[in-house]
Amino acid sequence: MLRGLDITDMLIIDRLELRFEPGLNVLTGETGAGKSILLDSLGFVLGWRGRADLVRQGAAQGEVTAWFDLPLDHPARAVLEEAGLPADDELILRRINTADGRKTAWVNDRRCSGEVLRQLSETLVELHGQHDDRGLLNPRGHRAILDAFGGLDATRAACRAAWSAKAQAATALEAAEAAVAAIREEEDFLRHAVAELDALAPEPGEEATLDARRRTMQGAERIRSDVVRAHDLLGHQGAEAALGEALRWLDGAAPRAEGALEAPMAALARAMVELDEATAGLGSAIEGLSFDPTDLETTEERLFAIRAQARKHDVLPDDLARFADTLRDKLAALDAGDADVAALQKDVRAAEEAYESAAADLSAARQTAARALDTAVSAELAPLKMERAVFETQITPDTPGPEGADSVAFTVATNPGAPAGPLNKIASGGELSRFLLALKVCLTKGQSGLTMIFDEIDRGVGGATADAVGRRLAALAEGGQVLVVTHSPQVAALGAHHWRVEKQVADGMTTSTVTPLPAPERVDEIARMLSGDTITEEARGAARALLAG
Template identity: 70%
Template sequence: MLRALEIRDILIIDRLDLAFQPGLNVLTGETGAGKSILLDSLGFVLGWRGRAELVRQGAAQGEVVAVFSLAPGHPARAVLAEAGIPEDDELILRRVNTADGRKTGWVNDRRVTGEVLRQLSDVLVELHGQHDDRGLLDPKGHRAILDDYGALDAPRDTVRAAWRARADARKALDAAQKALAAVRAEEDFLRHAVAELNKLDPQPGEEADLDARRRMMQAAEKIREDIAQASSALGYDGAEGAMANALRWLEGAAERAEGRLDPPIAALARAMAELDEAARGVADCLDALDFDPLALDETEERLFALRGLARKHGILPDELATLAADLSERLAALDAGEARIAELERAVREADAAYDAAARALTEARRAAAARLDAALAAELAPLKMERALFVTEIATAPPGPEGVDAVQFTVATNPGAPSGPLNRIASGGELSRFLLALKVCLSEERNRGVTMIFDEIDRGVGGATADAVGRRLKALAEGGQVLVVTHSPQVAALGGHHWRVEKRVKGEMTTSTVVPLDAGAREGEIARMISGDTVTDEARAAARALLAG
């Protein structure tokens, strides 16, 4: 509930403090007195997009503060929690507009963006006027209104999920088809390349090993003869035999040399061991150099094949094995592509069927909600002196989408036998006001609990008994809640629980607007003015007293 509105230096308002009450609050005043400025100021602190320049001429900045009381479980508490703002039973919104156009907002002394203010606005206040721009007159919003009225969040969410699943399935199928088409374009290349690579069967590191073996075999013929002579020199007919003889001769003489030959004998034994190791190494080298001449041709042939295939694919020889694996995978994907496409096509059919079923269920739920809404509207129109009017919620087929396959439009026929048509084209000004009020009443019973409803001259174009019926419906709507009405109708004003008069005052060259709370006597005078105009007659006062007496 809106408890207080404080305005400083906004347009022609210098300083204004208003304390609103539960129930029906009415604001009256002459045309141009500044009633719209109050709504502009409230809209400003709630983050609505309105006038660009709000600061009163000569002031450095304008400021609006709105104070709301929040009941336990009020939807605004969830908005506060999501924004990280401490919640309390009192909610204070404050917004400042500097003369250079900068706007800054606070919620409970925490600085916030205009978006947070607008989110709070959606659950705190609902503004409605004859030129409603919040969905009732715009067919684009009728489907959402019907869904809210019918509490169709669950079936609508099911349709949205089915729509996303359907879109994902189609996207996956499209991607698979494009990938398969791209692979098919290179099918001949893939099959030839994979066959060629599989036949060669390249191994990582093979090129370096082949190159080393090739170089060794090419050098073998040049060095083998020298190595063989060295082997012979090291063998028994060479150094090994000579050293063995020397060792045998020295060992035979050692007993008579009184130990003088022991060191030479030990040294010679060590030398023979080293000589044996050298001889074995040379023999091993000779064995390695002993190759089949055809082996060189085979080694060179494979080495050149590896290098040639690597050049063909523009990679290094060591990368051939990886390329073979990659191309084999692509070829396998091609071979399995048809089966994958069939599987994805089946998934699309299943997703389509799930969406169609969910959309049909939502359509049925909407038709049931439409029937209830039409009946509720008929019941509301009778007290508003429109019992002969017909309100119909039309549901037509629309292209599939995330909200289902339904196009919803509110249509009316104002007189029996008259053609029906869109709400905003058929009804006259007064009729339109009553249709919208009846709609508002029906739509507000559940979803607007805790919301302050503001009606801006919704009674324009009606008078007499009809205006009285409008006022009584507004009063009933305000029971247990809060309704603010800007009105020019004395019948509506008389039914208010609380009454303020908006006045324009001129002092010197300064024009200001103010709001005055009216007591019982002042209310009689204001309603009499609304009845008779500038000159308040005794008859007008008597009529005002009669209206106030109910």
């Protein structure tokens, strides 16, 4: 809850130091005394969007500091953790506004943004008035309010999870269908290309082998004739015959040469062996160089076919086999993709059914919560002298989304038989105040740690109705903290703590002060509210009666 508020050089406030207490805190004062300035200053330090000209005339800057109790389970701690800010038992917010409009904020002496302040403020303070802008009068927030009242967090989370699963299933199906469609666009090409490559069946390295064989065959005829000529010169009609003849002559002469011919004859014998090997090798070469003329044509056709496919698909000849595998994989993916799409379509239908079931459960729970809220608000309206009014939570079908398929709106009929309509269009100023108060009493049961501020919510009511408003505010403040800006003496008399806001003029300068009122001064302040500027003893007596309850 809010423990203190220090304001320096803001509008007509020179310097104010306020200390607030649990329970019902009331602020009273004449119109224009500066009560709204207190709220503007508090809104400024909480990061709320408001008026820009906040700095007191002549001052270089204005500054507001607010501090709050922060129990261990307070939701503000989660905001602090996410923002990387320190958390302690006390939360101190400070914000400065320079005369030229620059704003700087701190949380527990650490710099932070205005957005962090606004996130913290949602866990710390609620402001309500006839021109409520924090959700009660805005139909766009009514669904969340109803869910909070009904404790539907788990049911709504289940619906949100089902919506997310449905969206994911739809996304997966869309991606699979797009992938299949992309492949199907080139299916004819893929099947034709795979058929061509399967018929060709190219192998890595085959192009180089075919090219070498082709060149060999192209030059084989000329090479073969030269080899045959060489073979003939070395064969039986050439060198081999001459060597044999020489050996025969030497063999006849050797017995008479006393061993002189042995070495030459041995060399010639070795030469004959080498010559035989050479002649045999040339014979094999001649055989290898012999080919069917159609072989060249066949080799060239296959070589040219491989090269043509490589150019067609813009790959290297040695990569054609791998490329064919890639095309086959695409065709396999197309066949598998059809099965995947069918399975994903089934998943989408299942996810849609699960979401519809979760949304239906949430709708049913909202209907139950709506009836309970209508009953609770009706019970609160009777003490506020509006027992003939009818409050109704209307639930109508809406576009499905993560939060279900319901539109929620709070409507009222101020008189039996009158048509129901939106709160802010059907109810008068005083009626609207009481409707908002009744709603707030119902919606805050079980909550703790939140400071609620009601800005002249009792405007337009008086007498017994004002007393009823005050008693509901006092009940709302039990175990918590409520700040009320009021012009109603009945409401002010029910406050546990009372501050008077006054405007003073000194040396041509107007300033606003806030003074805590002890019991005797409360009598005079409430008497002023009853009788005006002239306080009579009768007014004091009436004030004492109000304070006595």
